[in-house]
Amino acid sequence: MTTYRLPTDARPPLQLRTFTADLAPDAWPPEPVGDSTPALAAACREITHELREGRGWTVVDTGLADLTDDGLCSATWNLFTALCRPVPQYRTGELLYPVEVSSAPTLGSSHYSSSSRTGGYHTDGTLLDVTPHVAMLAGLSTADEGGETVLVDGHALVDRMEHTAPELLGLLRSPHPFHSGDGDHDPVVEHEIVEASADRPRIRYLRRYIEQGHARRGGEMDEKLTAALDAWDELIAAPELRTPVLIRRGQILFWDNFRFVHGRTPFVERTARRRLRRAYGVITAP
Incomplete structure (x- = not known):
C-alpha cells in the first residue's frame, strides 16, 4: 500500500487552529484555516488528483502522530477543510464524528459506528440531501488485533x-x-x-x-x-476485490464515496481501542 507523506512544510498551517475535545460534533467550523501555504495547496492538489484521476483512495501520513488527541483532531480537520467543503453526516448536523465502540451511543448516532460489528458493506451518506463525494477516516489509535477498513471498488x-x-x-x-x-x-x-x-x-x-x-x-x-x-x-465478498487498510495514529484515509463500498474486519480490544474520526465532504481544491 502506498502512503502519501505530507511534506514537512505543509504541516505548520494545520496547527494554526486548534479545538478541544468538548467541541460538539456539529460545531466544527466548515471554512478552511485562513493561512494556507503553497506547500499545503500543492499537497491538496496531490490528494485531489489521486481521488479524481488515480485509484480513488489514498492514505495520508500527516507526520503529526506525536500531537495530543486534540491537536491531531484539529490538524486533521484543518487539512480536511483545505481539501473539501464538509457535509453533515446526519440530519442533526454532525461534521466530525467519532467511530469507536461506545456502550452509550448518543441520540442520532450511528449504531454501526459505535459498535464492533463487521459486514454491512456500504457507501456513506445515502440518506442525506447531499451525498458526500469524499469520505475520510482519521486514526487516533488501533485495536490490539484487526480493525482494518476494507475498500471495494x-x-x-x-x-x-x-x-x-x-x-x-x-x-x-x-x-x-x-x-x-x-x-x-x-x-x-x-x-x-x-x-x-x-x-x-x-x-x-x-x-x-x-x-x-x-x-x-x-x-x-x-x-x-x-x-x-x-x-x-x-x-x-470476493477477496481479490478487497483492499484492507489499517489506519494508524496520524494517518488519514480518504476515498471516493461514489466509487467505493467499505466495511471493516473484526477487531479485538484488550489494552488498545480502535478510535477513528470520520468526516464527509465535497472536494473544493482545484
Whole structure:
C-alpha cells in the first residue's frame, strides 16, 4: 500500500487552529484555516488528483502522530477543510464524528459506528440531501488485533456484474427507496444503486436501508431484486476485490464515496481501542 507523506512544510498551517475535545460534533467550523501555504495547496492538489484521476483512495501520513488527541483532531480537520467543503453526516448536523465502540451511543448516532460489528458493506451518506463525494477516516489509535477498513471498488463490481448477471445489474440501475428504520421522523429518499454518470457509474448502497425503504413503502422486496442484491453482496465478498487498510495514529484515509463500498474486519480490544474520526465532504481544491 502506498502512503502519501505530507511534506514537512505543509504541516505548520494545520496547527494554526486548534479545538478541544468538548467541541460538539456539529460545531466544527466548515471554512478552511485562513493561512494556507503553497506547500499545503500543492499537497491538496496531490490528494485531489489521486481521488479524481488515480485509484480513488489514498492514505495520508500527516507526520503529526506525536500531537495530543486534540491537536491531531484539529490538524486533521484543518487539512480536511483545505481539501473539501464538509457535509453533515446526519440530519442533526454532525461534521466530525467519532467511530469507536461506545456502550452509550448518543441520540442520532450511528449504531454501526459505535459498535464492533463487521459486514454491512456500504457507501456513506445515502440518506442525506447531499451525498458526500469524499469520505475520510482519521486514526487516533488501533485495536490490539484487526480493525482494518476494507475498500471495494464499485467500478470493478459493476464491470463484473455486467458480464455475469447483466439482467440483475439492470435492477440496480433503477431508483430504490432508502430508509433508516429509525421512525417516522426520517424521510424515505430514492437513489439508483448504480447511477450512470458522465464517466463511470456512481454507487449508493446500504442494503439494510434499501430493505427498510421497501418495507416503508408497503412491501418486501421482490425475488428478482433480492437476487440482484445477493449477487452484488457476493461480488463484494470476493477477496481479490478487497483492499484492507489499517489506519494508524496520524494517518488519514480518504476515498471516493461514489466509487467505493467499505466495511471493516473484526477487531479485538484488550489494552488498545480502535478510535477513528470520520468526516464527509465535497472536494473544493482545484
